[in-house]
Amino acid sequence: MKQNNNIYISEDGINLTDHLTMTVSRKKSIPRFIPMLLISFCGVFGTVFSFITMFDIPCSIGQIIYYTSLFYAAFSAIFLAPKKVWLLLLPILSVYEIILYRKWNDFLYGFMLVYNKIYVQLSKTHTEYFSPKRRDIMPSDARMLFLAMAIFLITVILCYVTITKPNFFMGFLFSFPFIELGLYYGKVPAYWCIFLLIAYWVSLLSIHQSGYYKYYSKKKSSFIKKGNNFYAKPNIKFRTAEASGLIVLQFTVVAITVASLYVSLSGFTRTDKVNTMRYNISHAVNNFTFDDVQGSLERLSASFGLDSVKVTTHRLGQYSTLAYTGKTDLTIKLDKTLENNTYFKGYVGSVYSGKSWEEPEEAFYKKYNDTFDLFRNSGEFPQNFLYDAFSASDSNIVNAEISTRYRNEKYNYTPYNAVPEENWSYVYDTVVKKGSPQKYSFSLLDNQDFDYLFYTYDDNAQILYGSSLSAHDAYSEFVRDVYLDVPDTDEMKKLKSDYQYLFKKYESGDPVVYTTLANIKNMLAEENTYTLSPGKTPSDRDFVSYFLTENHKGYCVHFATSGVMLARMAGIPARYAEGYVVCPEDFSNKTKLEDGSYEIKLKDNRAHAWAEIYLEGIGWVPFEFTPSAAFNSQQIENHNKTTRPNVNITMPTLPQVSKKTTASQTHTTVKSTILSHAANKNSSVSSVHSKSNISPVYKLSAAAVFSIILIALFMLLRYKHAMKKRIKGFNSANSRQNTINAYKYLIRLLEFIDIKAENMEYTEFASYATDNSRHLFSGDEFITVTKYALEASMGRHEIPYEDSKAAVKLSMKTAEKIYERQSPFKKFYMRYILNLY
Amino acid sequence: MIRNKIIYFILVISAILFFILYADNLSLLLLILSAVFPVFMGIVTIAARICIKADITSSPAAVKDTETQYKITVRNKSIFPYPNSIITVEYRNIFGDDVQEFRISVPIPPRNTQCITFGLSSNCCGKLSVKIKNIRIYDYIKLFSAKIRCRCQCSTTILPQTFPVKGTANNAAIMSDEGDVFSKYHSGDDPSEIFDLKNYVPGDKINRIHWNLTMKQDELITKHYSQPVESSILIAVDMPETSGKDVLRHIDAAAETAASLSSFFIENEALHKLCCFDKKYGETVLCSITDISDITAYIVKLLSGGCGNNIISALSDSIGKYSKFYYIAPSVSDSDIKKLSEYADTEKTIAAADIPESATDSENLKFIKIEPERLETCLSQIIM
Incomplete structure (x- = not known):
């Protein structure tokens, strides 16, 4: 369209005048x-x-x-x-x-x-x-x-x-x-x-x-x-x-x-759900930390009811207060009652960094490849040592079925003495995986009382080899290498010297296991207070050191971690475990189902952390460092909130570690035989999986996908913006500017196909470009447009609209022709990187 | 509008958060308000779709280069005012390729009818088609919009201008001994119609004296008889098969040529016929032209037909009856020339913007190239 004194003339010679009038039939309206x-x-x-x-x-x-x-x-x-x-x-x-x-x-x-x-x-x-x-x-x-x-x-x-x-x-x-x-x-x-x-x-x-x-x-x-x-x-x-x-x-x-x-x-009143959500959101916001953004965000999303996604973080000391929602995490169906507290282990922490529990590096496992090859070949994994030691006893088999409400559950919570199955996969020497972590079943021996193992172990302990000696021997070296490791920091050294008095040793230098563990446990109970609101550990302090020397307040994670580190300092191989605990009290009448089985709903307040101690010849045995007295009363924590929700925070009733003076007859007559597991060689799954934490590969892939999506979005938005700007530049009211914009666009297009002006004058370049791109320009089109552009930039007269329209048309036509001739990759480059078409 | 939606969405999320985190009933009331407000906006938008009607009207014909007023009438029956509405108007010449549109951002008051008037003029004759493409109504905070598609359009025939033709018509060719139509300007020898009564002038024929009037008026009165004339001129205007920018200019030139030629013949009492193809009925129409209004009616019919005619085939039986045949078209093909050459007795003039190079004048066939910038010269050449 031509523009002349605000009169727009179309190509077909239709003029639209610039004045418009409007009349309204009913002029009566509300006064302004x-x-x-x-x-x-x-x-x-x-x-x-x-x-x-x-x-x-x-x-x-x-x-x-x-x-x-x-x-x-x-x-x-x-x-x-x-x-x-x-x-x-x-x-x-x-x-x-x-x-x-x-x-x-x-x-x-x-x-x-x-x-x-x-x-x-x-x-x-x-x-x-x-x-x-x-x-x-x-x-x-x-x-x-x-x-x-x-x-x-x-x-x-x-x-x-x-x-x-x-x-x-x-x-x-x-x-x-x-x-x-x-x-x-x-x-x-x-x-x-x-x-x-x-x-x-x-x-x-x-x-x-x-x-x-x-x-x-x-x-x-x-x-x-x-x-x-x-x-x-x-x-x-x-x-x-x-x-x-x-x-x-x-x-x-x-x-x-x-x-x-x-x-x-x-008389509208808010529901408890809303009140609970308010409390959870406040708690999540108060505990938000940039040291653990992922966990903080997950807690925040869980507080909004998006709690089918589980927070899995093994960072220590990041919560000032533990808050429970009271929701059921695990539903366990058992066909018989359990007589003892039963630990369902999901995670094992091997390496303590001062701020978190971690897994050993892959390279470290490679160093002990032979050991793990032995496990794979023999089918005797450390996870089964305890079962192997007790399998010959007259223990009853209990069948269990577990389901979790979390969509992203990573762990299978398996009890100690679980009966090994063919479809198990072993995560190094820590945990087992079976099928979907959301719903799975297994069988276990119902003799879950391992306390006596500790106090009998020191008295020339009966070695309860269930697996082969070679498996135990091979593993012992690995255990000593990993599970005695304490960070070489000043704080740890000071702790070791301060608590040296707790560590009892034989003349040979070997630790007196039970006495040492009992001393540590008693010290922890006496000098520290169990609370769900211990406050955060300062980011510059070691978690254990801060707990033992300054804060003296904590919950099971504090006690378990400190216990493990002190045990290691005493020369007792120990590691950290997390999971849930089922107590005999859970088998009350109301949980019994019609078919005679028992359904137990473990709420989130039953999540627990404890220690595992390695006993030679026996295997990894759970040990409780958390004081038992702390769990015998319900505590309702006061939190700084705008309103108080009707949420009762109940402590988990955890097993009481007590000395059993009489072990069952069956335990004392357990044979110390070396069982051959030839039959298990073919049945055990010997694949060794990577760490139970999110693999760096997955993290990297997710990050890469996310980055690609972001980049694609950015490119698309940039492209749209550029196109919009170009169209605006071609259709403005100023035909001079339109011509110049069209010419500049043509130059960019020609540069894309390596026809560059370099030191040539405008008209010279126009002839050169015309000669070198006959397929793009017919006749002297480009030379004409160059003249228009020169007139537009340097001339005094107004550029006729037809001329600027011709320049724009030529540039668009040239862009289309150039684009059609390019390879797919160059097309992409031309469009989304250079935004030329 | 997407920005407004995003902002409002954030506002709703904030209201929800406020409701969760703030225990007072104030937060609930705010949440209710923020939830209900978009519903109200939606209702307002739906009401627009139902209650707003629009129409467009204009005059049916206008002369080239003169402004024609178009009136858009918008009726709002609802109680809601609409401060944000955009009317998109599309216009084009049906013989051209170019479709243009413009937008009017105008408020629509409640329970009212408003008329918006704008002007269009055309440099080329043809048929101007103007329609309301759509009306987009926004709610008060631009969350939602409704698009009202109007199927209303109007057309205006743009009539060509006529140019003076230099030359004279050869009256001998059109004067006739027989005929029912008599010349208004020239006397003749047909006694059936008296042209005029005048006083006797020496040299007048004695047998022409009107004796009755002479006796009454005591002076010699002579009768002048009329001259019968007949139409033996046919002007046929053909339309091209396709539309386009150049075609439009040629159509414009062709229509102006035909109109100018026809006007010239009327001024010179040369009764003639204009021929065009009536697309509506699918047949050739012959119009006897006796005055200017006949030309206007013919042009309207011609331009209303649109593109795609080929009149030579339809006229194949008729051309031989005329002593002069003028064929005016944007272009003429070799086959058309060949057809026309068959009628040896008829004097043929082909005037077109695009004539094949092989075309050459012959005894009864003349080619004139129409150049829109030199139309008067072309017209003179046609007449000569």
Whole structure:
């Protein structure tokens, strides 16, 4: 289209003139001032009374209403009147300033009084911030003066931004801070005030969105023409815009009224679910740490009810408080009762870093490849040593079925003495995996009482070899290499020297296992307190050291980790384990099912951490360092929340470690035979899996996929933006600029196919390009466009629209031709990297 | 609008969070309000779709290069005002390729009818088709929008201008001894119709004296008989098969040529016929042209037909009856020339913008290339 004096001429010679007129059949409508008065009334009164009622400012409400009404009426009238009347503002503001000047001290006194009132409420102290002492004026008068002056300012500003040129952002900016200050500290204004404000904001927003002030010009015409579009000017739009504001105001008032009636008549109360969620969110936010962003985010998402995703983190000391939701984590179905506390182990921590439990490096396992080859070949894995030692006993077999509510559960929680199965896969020497971690079954021996093993072990302990000696021997070296390792830090060294007295040894230097463990346990119980709110471990401190030397407060993780490290210091191989615990008390009548089996629902408060001690010839045996007395009472923790949810935090009833003076007859007659497991060679699955934590490969893949998606999105957005910009550059009202843009685009296209200007002059390059790209240009097209471009950039005359259109057409045609000739990769490069087509 | 939706979505999420984290009923009321507000906006938008109707009208014909007013009428029966609405208008010349559109951002008041008037003029004759493509209505906070598709359009026939033709018509060729139509300007010898009564001038024929009037008026009055004329000129205007920018200019030139030629013949009392193809009925239409209004009616019929005619085939039986045949078209093909050459008795003039190079003038066949910039010269050449 040609453009000539605002007359647009199409290629077919059709002219669209630049004037548009509009008439309306029914001219009677709501007078302009009514909607604006109503909306500004809501704004002014809502703001003033929100502030007054929120902080309970002692003042005469009648006087407040009087001053607000007076100022509101005055300024509304002024701003609604023709602009000449606005000159009245000058004397009014002058009077204001004179009064302020003359009464400055009183005004300041009033400000201090009001500030003190607010400060006392927000800081929840009785101490006032200012201590003004004036006897020549009553505090109420000073307060009233300050409030009146403040209301004056608020009114003039809000009336201006509402009536003269409705602007949502300005209106919001000048009204919201007054209530935000109080809301942040939990203060609430009177409902009617805040609803007035909300109605004000919403109405102002709708008027602002109408954009009626957007297109303004001094010309008298009703429409502004920009490009090929006509926009109604404010004088056309304002009535409809204000009518829309009035409609929105009415709707808001009706909606709030109906909602309030509903809430008050129905006696609405929040559900416990919402209260629990509030508590969980507060807890998750308070415990958010950038040291463990993933865990913090997962906790946060779990607090929003997205708790089918489990938080799996083995970082230590990151929670200041442990909070339980009371939801069932595991559902275990057993066909018989268990007589002892049964540990269901899911995770084993081997390497302690000072801040977390980790797995040994892959390279470390490779060093002991022979050992693990022996396990694979013989089918005798350390996970089965304990079972192998007790399998010949007359223990009953209990069948169990476990299901978890977590979609991303990684672990199979297996008890000690679980009967090995063919479809097990062994994760090195730590845990086993079986099928889906969400639902699986296994069998176990019901003799889960291992305490006696400790105190009999030292008395020339009977070696209960169940597996082959060679397997145990091969493994012992690995155990000593890994599970005696203590970080070589000053803190650990100090701990070792401080607690040396606990470590009992034989003359040979071997540790007296039971005595040492008992000493450690007693020390932990005496010197430390069990609590679910121990506070976070400072990021620069070692977890164990901080617990033992400074904090002395913790839960099972603290006790288990400290116990493991002290045991290692004493020369006893130990490692950390996590999982759940089932107690005999769980088999009460109510859990019994119709088929005679028992269903136990383990809630999240049954999650537990304990230690595993390696006993030569026996295997890994669980040991409890957490004091048993701490679990015998229920504790309800006080947390710093806005409301208190009806959530009872119950401690898990954990097994009591007690010396069993009499072991069952079956245990003492366990044979110390070396069993051959030839039969198991073929049945055991000998694959060794990688670590139970998220493999770095998966993490990397996920990160790579996510990055690719982000990059793709970015490229797409960039491409769209570039195309939009180019089209705008070709279709602007300035044909000169259009021509130049088209020429520049052509140059970029030619550069893409290696036709570069280098040191050539424009016309020279035009001929060169024409000669070298006959397939792109027919005749002297490019030379002609070059001339147009030169004229556009350097000439004085206006460029005919046809010429600029021709330049644009040629550039688009050239781009298409070049694009069609490229390979797929170059097409992608041209489009999404260079944004050329 | 997507930005507004995103912002509102964030607002709703904030309201939900506020409801969860803040125990007072205030948060519940805010949540209810933020949930109900989009519903209300949706209702407002749906009401627009149901209650707003639009129409467009204009005059049926206009002369080239003069502005024609188009009126868009928008009726809103609902109680809701719509401050944000955009009317998209599309216009084109049906003989051209170029389809243009423009937008009008206009408020729609409640329970009201508003008329928006704008002007279009065309440099080329043809048929201007203007329609309301759609009306997009936004709600008050631009969360939702409704697109109202209007199937209303109007057409205006753009009539060509006529140019003066230099030359004179050869009246002998059109004067006739027999005929029912008599010349208004020339006397003849047909006694069936008296052309005029004048005072006797020496040299007048004695047998022409009107004796009754002479006796009454005491002076010699002579009768002048009329001259019968007949139409033996046929002007056929053909339309191209396709539309396009260049085609439009040629059509424009062809229509102006035909109109100018026809006007010239009327001024010179040369009764003639104009021929075109009536697409509506699928047949050739012959219009006897006796005055200017007949030309206008013919042009309207011609331009309403649109593209795709080929009149020579339809006229194959008729051409021989005329002493003069003028064929005006944007282009003429060799086959058309060959067909026309068959009618040896008829004097044929082919005027077209695009004439094959092989075409050469012969005894009864003349080619004139129409150049829109030199139309008057071309017209003179046609007449000569």
